[in-house]
Amino acid sequence: HREPAEIVKKLFMLGIMTNQNQSLDKDTIELLAADYGIEAVEKVHEDISDIDNIFAQEMEASKNSDNQVVRPPVVTIMGHVDHGKTTLLDRLRHTRVSEHEAGGITQNIGAYQVRINDRLITFLDTPGHAAFSSMRARGAEITDIVVLIVAADDGVMPQTIEAIDHAKSAGVPIIVAINKMDRPGANPAHVTEQLMQYELIPEAYGGSTIFVNISAKTGMGIDELLENIILEADMLELKADPKQKAIGTVVEARLSRGKGPVADVLIQQGTLRVGDPIVVGDTFGRVRTMTNDKGHQVKKATPAMPVEITGLNDVPESADKLVVFDDEKTARAVGEARAQQSLQKQRENTQHVTLDNLFDTMKRESMKSVNIVLKADVQGSAEALGQSLQKIDVEGVRVNIIHSGVGAINESDVTLASASNAVIIGFNVRPTATAKSQAAGESVDIRLYSIIYKAIDDVKAAMQGLLEPTY
Numbered sequence: 113h114r115e116p117a118e119i120v121k122k123l124f125m126l127g128i129m130t131n132q133n134q135s136l137d138k139d140t141i142e143l144l145a146a147d148y149g150i151e152a153v154e155k156v157h158e159d160i161s162d163i164d165n166i167f168a169q170e171m172e173a174s175k176n177s178d179n180q181v182v183r184p185p186v187v188t189i190m191g192h193v194d195h196g197k198t199t200l201l202d203r204l205r206h207t208r209v210s211e212h213e214a215g216g217i218t219q220n221i222g223a224y225q226v227r228i229n230d231r232l233i234t235f236l237d238t239p240g241h242a243a244f245s246s247m248r249a250r251g252a253e254i255t256d257i258v259v260l261i262v263a264a265d266d267g268v269m270p271q272t273i274e275a276i277d278h279a280k281s282a283g284v285p286i287i288v289a290i291n292k293m294d295r296p297g298a299n300p301a302h303v304t305e306q307l308m309q310y311e312l313i314p315e316a317y318g319g320s321t322i323f324v325n326i327s328a329k330t331g332m333g334i335d336e337l338l339e340n341i342i343l344e345a346d347m348l349e350l351k352a353d354p355k356q357k358a359i360g361t362v363v364e365a366r367l368s369r370g371k372g373p374v375a376d377v378l379i380q381q382g383t384l385r386v387g388d389p390i391v392v393g394d395t396f397g398r399v400r401t402m403t404n405d406k407g408h409q410v411k412k413a414t415p416a417m418p419v420e421i422t423g424l425n426d427v428p429e430s431a432d433k434l435v436v437f438d439d440e441k442t443a444r445a446v447g448e449a450r451a452q453q454s455l456q457k458q459r460e461n462t463q464h465v466t467l468d469n470l471f472d473t474m475k476r477e478s479m480k481s482v483n484i485v486l487k488a489d490v491q492g493s494a495e496a497l498g499q500s501l502q503k504i505d506v507e508g509v510r511v512n513i514i515h516s517g518v519g520a521i522n523e524s525d526v527t528l529a530s531a532s533n534a535v536i537i538g539f540n541v542r543p544t545a546t547a548k549s550q551a552a553g554e555s556v557d558i559r560l561y562s563i564i565y566k567a568i569d570d571v572k573a574a575m576q577g578l579l580e581p582t583y
């Protein structure tokens with residue numbers, strides 16, 4: 113124990129001016145301790161109610177574990193409307209699930225597993241990039257592979273491009289499935305050519321993207337698609353440690369009349385068992401029952417397995433994380449604390465990057481690039497504006513156009529902007545009514561322009577901290 117006066121004096125000798133009421137920073141404390149010949153050890157207060165942190169730690173622990181085993185890949189199907197996402201999911205479910213599981217009644221638990229050559233693949237049952245990105249926006253990255261479905265008789269359409277951008281911005285590899293090959297107008301060569309403009313290059317042309325021709329209707333090419341998913345999964349070396357404590361993510365949740373709160377959870381690491389004390393988002397409980405995708409009750413769930421669980425005190429939200437605690441008392445305390453905290457947070461309301469706060473955010477978060485979603489009335493303007501924006505360079509910080517398209521600003525644009533912390537710029541276009549209210553709800557900044565140089569000036573000024581605020 114040392115007297116404060118002595119410490120102040122000592123610091124003075126070390127060239128640091130301070131008084132008894134000031135708190136010392138980490139460097140100063142280290143300096144002081146060194147002078148006394150002792151080593152300063154930082155005391156980290158582990159907050160057990162921070163389940164995101166527990167989740168991240170378990171994820172990290174699995175990487176260094178000796179118990180790692182190969183786990184099934186988790187796949188999301190994306191593509192333009194009517195290109196066959198639902199048909200493909202249905203076909204996989206019916207041909208690959210029920211025929212192998214006699215007596216099983218397939219049931220919708222947000223995801224299901226199919227078998228090919230004794231390997232499993234987990235398909236998320238909600239197709240499309242909206243679901244994908246809204247999970248991502250909430251910090252859940254559960255998809256390992258995206259299957260991009262493109263109709264052979266229709267080719268690349270606006271939502272095809274959106275899907276590509278969503279997958280790319282999440283860094284998830286894409287497998288291309290050219291669908292409707294049974295149709296007379298099918299032209300896979302043309303579709304391939306179109307996709308090559310979006311950096312999806314098949315191996316035959318020197319690229320590394322897998323292309324498979326399929327018909328979700330007749331079943332043609334489906335086995336080949338599944339085999340290629342396994343191939344891609346093997347390249348990604350997807351592994352998990354089934355021996356550690358379970359962590360997972362909620363895919364869907366609801367209140368059931370008979371069962372109470374029900375959560376469809378995808379297990380990501382470890383093994384979840386009936387009876388485990390859990391916290392899921394802001395809810396808690398003990399796993400009472402677990403049901404698999406065939407409607408069978410199971411006692412345990414392993415990595416990449418989707419299960420419906422009951423036993424929670426309340427209904428969690430999709431994208432919520434599940435972690436296991438040692439005892440139910442702790443789980444309850446954590447769950448209750450989290451419910452309190454989230455009430456508090458709702459009042460504070462999180463803020464995304466906007467042109468007005470861009471400069472401060474750039475400094476605070478040492479941003480390397482500014483993400484922009486760009487929509488314009490015609491392709492030419494989108495390209496011209498995009499190119500000019502990408503030329504802006506403010507002290508090494510550049511503009512990154514994560515999506516550029518033609519047409520009104522829609523919900524998908526807002527979801528992508530929200531997930532990627534981007535500002536939306538519209539040139540001679542407006543947001544749809546739903547996009548507008550969604551943007552307001554998620555505080556995504558939408559800026560509308562009709563003069564190209566004005567848009568460029570604003571972005572540049574915002575990056576320099578010189579933008580005049582608009583009211």
Ligand code: GDP
Nearest residue numbers: 192193194195196197198199291292327328329
């Ligand atoms: P989604 O909007 O992407 O989910 O598309 P759907 O799965 O609902 O398919 C849209 C339409 O295309 C439906 O009428 C399907 O029957 C049809 N369809 C889907 N796949 C195929 C296919 O491989 N061949 C043919 N001929 N029709 C298909």
